[in-house]
Amino acid sequence: MPSFNCPVPNLRLHIDGDALARNWQRLNMLSGTASAGAAIKANAYGLGINSVAPILKEQGVRNYFVTHWCEAASLLRYVAANDISVLHGPQTSEEAQYAKSQGLRPVINSLSQAAIWLRAGGGVCDLMVDTGINRLGLDMSEIHDPILQKLDINLVLSHLACADEDHPLNAVQLDRARTAFRAINSVGKSLSSSAGIALGEPYHFDITRPGLALYGGIPRAEFEGVIEQVATPQAMVIMTRQVAQGATIGYNATFTAPRPMRVAIVSLGYADGFLRAWAGKAKFRYGGIDLPVLGKISMDMTVVDCSAAPDVAEGDWVSLPYNLAAASAATGLSQYELLTVLGERFNSR
Incomplete structure (x- = not known):
């Protein structure tokens, strides 16, 4: 009997790969001296890792951000493991061992995750600091904890809560990020996703992490006429x-x-x-x-x-x-x- 493979044949999502490539190029240019990475979590924001990852790799993207370990597994078909950061970090020793076996970079979000990573043997990782969104990340009071000196930190990150609007918290978070970035030894620093890029050079640091704007979203008015539908x-x-x-x-x-x-x-x-x-x-x-x-x-x-x-x-x-x-x-x-x-x-x- 004939067989059918999902996805279903009467639904399709047209991906304009050229528009995606141009969006990344423009975001990379707007990032100034920083390099634009790519948030590719949630199956590339719903567009499909299989469709998006090869295009971004061809553009020379070197830093990819996913949320879960299963997302990293899908992305490994296209990009090098040491270019992938897993934002939720290691919750268990098994996850830490998986990261080590694959060469993936866990994003350490707490002192307890730092301990899990070190017990697994450590290695290159990223580190998230909370500067005001009150989600994942070290508290500012923890940025001098001695355990952090034992980590081999590639990228220290934070995340803006209100970058899509002109909010006073942006400047507060920028000041806190500068303090945290000075205190923590790392290869690179990253604060801004898509909207933060439009806030200008002080917010760019070394790596930006565009997501929404890559895929055709307009998080701020500055992107109107710049970002294309994908x-x-x-x-x-x-x-x-x-x-x-x-x-x-x-x-x-x-x-x-x-x-x-x-x-x-x-x-x-x-x-x-x-x-x-x-x-x-x-x-x-x-x-x-x-x-x-x-x-x-x-x-x-x-x-x-x-x-x-x-x-x-x-x-x-x-x-x-x-x-x-x-x-x-x-x-x-x-x-x-x-x-x-x-x-x-x-x-x-």
């Missing part, structure tokens, strides 16, 4: 039908046809990251024609009005405009969510 969801029309005036469409009958309508059922739903926040706001595109979404979005499909495109037929492909800033304004979802909720059923192309 990802476009596309879905197949799996059925068309005529709907009579007065008939309702979808769950809870939230849409009533004001006239006889021709509609198309599109193979994309909230299980794929096309959430119900899009209902009444989204329009698919077919040959330059808008196809408005009708009624509630289902788990695996969406109904659109194709009255203006009478030649739409089963098997045709429609695209979802995915300008992240515009989509965020329309749906209330953050640009990060719009990317990372994209489902695993997409084929990338």
